[in-house]
Amino acid sequence: MSTVTTSPPLSPSLTAAYRYCEIVTGQQARNFAYGIRLLPAAERRAMSALYAFSRRVDDIGDGPLDDATKESRLKETRDLLQQVRAGEIADDATDPVALALADAADRFPIPLDGLDELIDGVLMDVHGRTYETWEELRDYCRCVAGAVGRLSLGVFGTVPGAPGAERAPQFADTLGLALQLTNILRDLREDAAEGRSYLPEEDLRAYGCTEGFNRSQPQRGADFDGLVRFQVHRARRLFADGYRLLPMLDRRSGACVAAMAGIYHRLLDHVAAEPAAVLRGRVSLPAPQKALVAVRGLAGLDARRAVRKRP
Template structure:
């Protein structure tokens, strides 16, 4: 925060933000590169949002039995209700709640989006599977699209002369769609890891169309499966979502746009890497080296990546090809 903001922010709140920033720096392996580009007040608010979201994710991914996870998620929802009602005091013992409550007072964050995140994690806990892309899209909007809309509450839409109210109103749709693109990229990257934990996210009709209904727990796909075709089909879907979601960037101020360009740019490069060699997602976790992530962040701050990625056309694959003689 600037000197004025620091002077009026109670020490317990500053300490709570510090805790959330530590969590973000240690655990947000990709998002941290973008969040660092924000001015201090927005960076702290985004860290609070990340820390709460991370807590929800950790419950879903943790070792507890499903019933215990549901109880923990109910507790998180009750805490969120306290934040929403203004019942969290600055001296509360939960630093994430303190930071999120302060951020919600400073920015118009649509906190209902965090209820959607909890709903999405409940789908994981209950072992939900997805027959079609429409089904999977609901899940993605909960766990990622909602994060895009929540973040937009912190970023805000830049007040630019000549911009129509209708165009500005589309910002939430673009943020939501960009979240879908990031989540689908995550699903492709973690295909084998999820399969080993008994989770399958890709739509069942896509898996069947490419002969991949048997799963992905082995380092090589079945010999009669068109695994490359499946991955590249999903890559095209994600590319189309990125193309639509990147329309958010011109609606943001420079620093917020740089943050989004960096975070989304890292995932877009991951997607490009997967597209070049689809089989690598079965051999191990696909990632970018730190120096490349830093390079993307620098380009985002300079505006170079933003100009590049917003020029890419989006071509959405309406349906998968029908395979024969499987």
């Protein structure tokens, strides 16, 4: 069913607020921006507002502030979210992200609790948590990425009468996990330089990779390629399961999700082909390849390929 409600046209202040969020999205999230450009204007604006708020939360967690200050800033951000939830953001508010998010939440049934989960996940980062098992890491991924999938579904909605639509939030969550695990693999060295470790400790021990990744070559005696390909296999299974969301979406929303997920799925292929590349720097796709993935997303080609390969 369509999720957008009848709302008045945008005021100049809202137009400016959304424009600010779109600029943040375009500058800070190239992969995300490639996907949402396929959406109608109202949905694209709402997704930019969600991203801009999420970016603010992430920037607090990743910034140079001490832990106590980060916790205080995250509490302030949670309080602001509560004001959005309660409809307390005035039309003349000076915070463009809050203003845009409040309007998006009025126009779409966005489950704003997902943003609370995102803040919970960033607090895990602030506290320097490590993860012994995949089950523990999965809980973190659900906070920082699965929740974003469910938030996005609030904007997209599902096609009326789509079989199994009651499971759409589960599939959106799973697709978010797939994207986050891909991010973790891509950013191994960068995270290690910040003193962060995300891969399950039990997997690091199993493959002899317990000395971290803040170097250009794997540690001696480690099966680094085996570790990475094990995680790639896990991520591919998540992608294949999450792609079951696509038939439940309208064509443009499905194309948006397929494009965003397709970029990360291709990135995963690059990581699998040369695992050690992630120790030398961030692996990324050139702009022409991203554009090709977006086109294939419109046709649903990459999604069908991933589902056919489902383990």
